[in-house]
Amino acid sequence: MHLDGQFKDLETYVLVQRYNQDSSITYELTSDELYKLMAAVGEMEPIIDALNVLSNASVEQRARDIGCSPEDFSEWDDDDIVAVADLVEAASIPWDPCNG
Numbered sequence: 001m002h003l004d005g006q007f008k009d010l011e012t013y014v015l016v017q018r019y020n021q022d023s024s025i026t027y028e029l030t031s032d033e034l035y036k037l038m039a040a041v042g043e044m045e046p047i048i049d050a051l052n053v054l055s056n057a058s059v060e061q062r063a064r065d066i067g068c069s070p071e072d073f074s075e076w077d078d079d080d081i082v083a084v085a086d087l088v089e090a091a092s093i094p095w096d097p098c099n100g
Contacts, residue, residue, distance in 0.1 A: 012036055012039075012040050015029075015033060015036060015037045015040070016037065016040050019037055019041065019046075022091065023044070023046040024046065024087060024088075024091040026047050026049070026050035027050050027053065027088050027091070028091070029050065031051065031054050034050055034051050034054075035051075045066040045067075048065050048066050049062055049065070049066055052065055059073050
């Protein structure tokens with residue numbers, strides 16, 4: 001397998017490929033993996049937020065760090081905060097193009 005010249009190792013290459021396919025993987029990664037990914041792709045919002053989640057940052061801090069409002073972490077139909085567990089569960093369900 002030929003790796004793109006920007007990647008130092010296979011793990012980084014795989015992380016970047018997975019991230020490019022679905023950025024929600026960041027919530028499943030360790031802090032070491034997140035820092036490796038950030039070194040490869042830059043300070044992207046999903047990576048920064050996942051690091052904040054691992055650090056138990058408040059919703060307000062998470063919002064400040066990625067430049068959004070705390071309300072952006074709320075579900076559309078109520079005021080409940082979206083839990084990381086919900087994001088991880090949703091990310092684990094394969095997308096079926098036939099069922100939208």
